[in-house]
Amino acid sequence: MAKGGKILVAEDDAEARELLMLSLADGDYDLLQAADGIEALHLLRTEHPDLLITDIVMPRMDGYELVRKLRQDESMSSTPVIFCSASYHEREVREMARSLGVRSTLSKPYDLEIVRETVNAALATKPPAATGGPPALIEDGGAQERLSALVTFSRRVFGQTDPAVILESTCDAARDILLAQVAQLVIVSDDGSRQVTTSSGLSGEEMERLLSSRMYRDMVQSLESGGSALYPMSPDESVANDGAPQRGDFVSMLGVPIASVTKSYGYLCVLNRIGLPGFTEEDLAVARAIAAQVAVAYENALQHQALQDEIDRRAEMESEIRRLNQDLEKRVAERTAELEIANRELEAFSYSVAHDLRAPLRLIHAHVQMLREHKGPPGAREPTIHMEQIQRGAKEMSALIDGLLALSRVSHVEMRREPCSLDNLVKHAVDRVSQEAQGREIEWRLHPLPAASCDPELMQQVFANLIGNAVKYSRPRAKPVIEIGSGVVSESDTGTTAAPGERYIYVRDNGVGFDMRYARKLFGVFQRLHRQDEFEGTGIGLATVSRIVERHGGTIWAEASPGRGAEFRFTLRGMD
Structure with missing residues (x-):
């Protein structure tokens, strides 16, 4: 055991308790600590x-009640006590201390x-005898403090x-x-509900008994009417439910x-003045x-x-407005881009009407005129040739119109985005093109795609067009090689706006290729870099591919x- 003795510090404020413990740490003391009166009483007994x-002021049991119980127990009644309190309670605490046989205060x-x-002085002396009863009211209760x-x-x-807070x-x-x-503070809302904040040195059972008392209810009624209340309750007044046994605790x-x-x-109400018989007008x-x-x-x-x-x-709201504005700007930009594309397509269509669509018509018109002027014998070969040319022109016209309709459809059809396996789409396109290119030995190099x-329907058209073109333009090669994969x-890469x-x-194919000087024409409607008699086509396929890719947020x-x-x-936007 420490030579200086065993000291118990009872203080609910952790910082104040730590400061007291620290101030005594360099002495030869055995130090104990408690956060409230109940815990301290247990340590006193054990x-x-x-x-x-x-x-003095602690939860569950205050210092005044703790010392009163200590003095009532003969086994520890002679234990020296030091009271601690705020400086503005110094005079009151000294009077309270004398009534309980406490010589020292801090x-x-x-x-x-x-x-x-x-501490040294308290350990060196025995406590004086308690005067008994509550301390007398002090006239000067430290008003300045x-x-x-x-x-x-x-x-x-x-x-x-x-x-x-x-x-x-x-x-x-x-x-x-x-x-x-x-101490209890009650906020009454406009709807009559109550928000109760309580700071208490009583047990839950004691609080329940107090709050159910007639006197407490009378005080609350007075307070809710706008008045003040000061009750120096006598010890024999009941604080229990009406009709219950009386107790004088409060x-x-x-x-x-x-x-x-x-x-x-x-x-705001406070209950039970510690160490005194009642609250005073000064307290009020x-x-x-x-x-x-x-x-x-609270109002502030x-x-x-x-x-x-x-x-x-x-x-x-401002954030939502900014979001809506950004969304609107994005939609306007998208609509503007779509309008620009539509205008380009309209310009290309106007050009095609003036040139490409008129070419088959001129062919048909010329051969019809020749038929009308034909004067050869019946069964001659020349009329048959004219009819074949008319049929070819009609097919070309039909193909051009079908291509324009397809381009228009992919530009306006509602998109159905969903997770897709590009590998499956490529396989389907390769199978279909391979059937159309029977007899050709094509080397396919297919790499895994993200x-x-x-x-899926629009993307299938992209692969069908690109793979079909690769097969078509590699036709002059004895060993055509077509490769499909992904890269970064x-x-x-200066030829793209992709990041x-x-x-x-x-x-990729090993076909005839083309001159990059004309690359910008590739994706326009009816734009062709090879003659019709070399490679068949309408010049609409790549325009369709470009439109589908753009609708998916990508670039080609x-x-x-x-x-x-x-x-x-x-x-493509949304590609892993």
Whole structure:
């Protein structure tokens, strides 16, 4: 055991308790600590310390009640005690201490040197005899110190913007400043509901008994009517439910309304003056000062909260407006891009009407005219030739019109995006093209492709057109090779607007290729880089592919050289 003795520190404030423990740490003491009176009483009975240092205002059991029980127990009644309290309660605490046989007191904030001197003196002397009964009321209860405490409280609550924290701080401060066992603050809402904040040194059972008492109900009724209440309750008055056995545990109550100039918010009540028979008129004045301050602080906090809510609401609205504007700008940009594409297609269509569509018509017209002027014998070969040319022109016209209709459809059909396996789409397109190219030995190099979110029907057309073109333009090769795979855009890829690092799909062949000087014409309607008698086609397929890719948020471009084949690349938004 330590030579200096065993000391028990009972203090609910963790920082104050730690400071006391620290001030005694360099002494040869065996130190114990407790956070409330109940815990301290248990340690007193089991550890039998040589000295008790206790705060007055603590939860579950206050210091005054703790020492009263200690003095009633013969096994520990002679234990020296030091009372701790705020400086503005110093005079009251000294009188209370004398009534319980407590010789020494300490005032907060603690002076470490005074703490050590007081502890040494208390351990060296035996406690004086208790005078018995409650201490006498003190005329000068430290008014200046209380005023200082009120100023400190005012600064604390007026610097707070959280209503809940203000209510909790008020309860703690009211109980501490007024030396009450219980402080309760009740906010009554417009709908009649109650928000109750309590700071108590009582057990749950004692609180339940108190709140169900007739006297408490009478006080609440008075407070809710806007008045104040001061009850120096006599010990034989019942605090239990009407008709229940009487007990004299609670002897005083004080209550004041909480109201600003414009509104009543509720009430503050404190119960059981520690160490004295009742609350005083001075206590009532202090309680009114606390209530007035908390009313203004609480109202300010509510207004601040309402203002903050309004700021948050407006910020959310502004964010939503910005989002809508961005969405609108995006939609306008998309519609503008679609309109530009439509205009280009319209220009191409106008050109095709003037040239491409008229060419078959001129052919048909010329051969019909020749038929009309034909004067040869019946069964001659010449009319048959004219009829075949007319039929060929009609087929070309039909193919052109079908191509235009297909382009129009992919430009306006509603897209159905869904997760797709591009590998499956490629396989289907290869199988179909292979059937049409029977007799040709094509080397297919198919690499795994990433998954994508796309319209499967439209994407099938992309692969069908690109793979079909690769087969067609590699026809002059004895060993055609067609390769399909994926890659990543690099910094050196200057022929595209795709960003570096973006993944693309490619279809590559070793066919006739083309001159890159004319690459920009590839994706226009009826644009062809090879003569019709060399390679059949309408010049609409790549325009259709380009439109589908653009609708998927991607871009398409080509790389080629004459006689060395071509490679078409495209990106898609939503491709893994």
